[in-house]
Amino acid sequence: MINFDKVTEIFCLVDEFCNNFDNTTKDFIIGNPPKRPAVMSKSEVIAITVLFHLSGFRCFKHYYIFYIQKHMQDDFPNTVSYNRFTELMQNNIMPLVVFMKTCCLGNCTGISFIDSTSIRVCKNKRIKRNKVFKEIAQLGKSTMGYFYGFKLHLVINDKGEILNFAITQANVDDREPLKKERFLKDIFGKLFGDKGYISKEISNILFVDGIHLITSIRNNMKNSLMDMNDKINLRKRSVIETVNDELKNMCQVEHSRHRSIGNFFTNLIAGLIAYSFFPKKPSITHNIFVSNELTLF
Numbered sequence: 194m195i196n197f198d199k200v201t202e203i204f205c206l207v208d209e210f211c212n213n214f215d216n217t218t219k220d221f222i223i224g225n226p227p228k229r230p231a232v233m234s235k236s237e238v239i240a241i242t243v244l245f246h247l248s249g250f251r252c253f254k255h256y257y258i259f260y261i262q263k264h265m266q267d268d269f270p271n272t273v274s275y276n277r278f279t280e281l282m283q284n285n286i287m288p289l290v291v292f293m294k295t296c297c298l299g300n301c302t303g304i305s306f307i308d309s310t311s312i313r314v315c316k317n318k319r320i321k322r323n324k325v326f327k328e329i330a331q332l333g334k335s336t337m338g339y340f341y342g343f344k345l346h347l348v349i350n351d352k353g354e355i356l357n358f359a360i361t362q363a364n365v366d367d368r369e370p371l372k373k374e375r376f377l378k379d380i381f382g383k384l385f386g387d388k389g390y391i392s393k394e395i396s397n398i399l400f401v402d403g404i405h406l407i408t409s410i411r412n413n414m415k416n417s418l419m420d421m422n423d424k425i426n427l428r429k430r431s432v433i434e435t436v437n438d439e440l441k442n443m444c445q446v447e448h449s450r451h452r453s454i455g456n457f458f459t460n461l462i463a464g465l466i467a468y469s470f471f472p473k474k475p476s477i478t479h480n481i482f483v484s485n486e487l488t489l490f
Contacts, residue, residue, distance in 0.1 A: 200268060203243055203470060208236035210296055214288050231281060232271050238281045239289055246444045246467030283455035289462050297469035299354025303382030306430055307348045309367045310437040311335045314342040315449045325451055333363025346370045348380060349433050353474030356380060358465060371395050383407055385430050435475040444468050
């Protein structure tokens with residue numbers, strides 16, 4: 194059961210955003226507007242899509258037919274058929290992404306964590322039979338083995354808030370998004386990552402932009418001196434893995450029931466938006482040391 198106050202909060206925020214979005218983009222729309230407006234407003238479609246990831250339902254069709262249309266008629270009186278609603282969802286993917294980028298991202302605190310996680314689109318034994326993502330998804334490898342799909346790259350702060358995200362194919366190197374200036378545009382201070390982000394070239398580029406990339410070392414590398422606070426924060430890098438786990442198991446950004454590319458991206462972005470409304474997010478506590486001791490890593 195979804196909290197009524199949460200429904201009101203999300204809908205009001207989405208509705209205000211949609212009004213501003215329409216007023217800003219109306220002069221740039223190509224083509225003639227539709228002769229008859231949609232029965233459901235843009236804000237209703239986006240709100241229902243996001244609320245699904247907070248509802249606890251595992252199947253969107255059951256959620257829409259047996260919960261929204263039966264128990265939330267007072268809140269959404271003009272619901273359409275399920276097939277029509279899936280079309281409206283994909284038509285509103287652009288405002289959904291802009292809403293995530295403008296209203297749901299956190300603020301950098303000077304301590305950030307970066308990681309990537311696999312987004313599978315089907316089980317490995319069905320890779321050759323998958324037609325929805327043919328020639329779009331790719332085969333990649335993670336610590337859990339090979340998978341077919343995409344990668345979700347996340348940057349979070351020490352409060353567990355998402356600072357930015359990027360979606361790439363599964364065979365793209367984890368360090369590739371770091372080469373894009375826009376990905377770390379509002380990030381400053383120290384950025385903690387795993388061994389996969391080791392790169393002298395990228396470290397030098399980020400250092401010029403005011404970002405200190407800190408990673409653990411590989412087994413064949415020499416020990417290096419590291420500030421004690423950095424060493425402790427690096428050990429707390431697992432907080433971003435907890436965020437990835439909540440996105441997959443609570444927000445359901447990953448499943449193998451997609452029937453179109455648009456549905457995949459809509460589901461993924463809506464899951465990220467839903468996570469931003471979690472009242473309690475994974476975070477870390479800071480241990481402050483007065484001395485500036487350097488220790489061997």
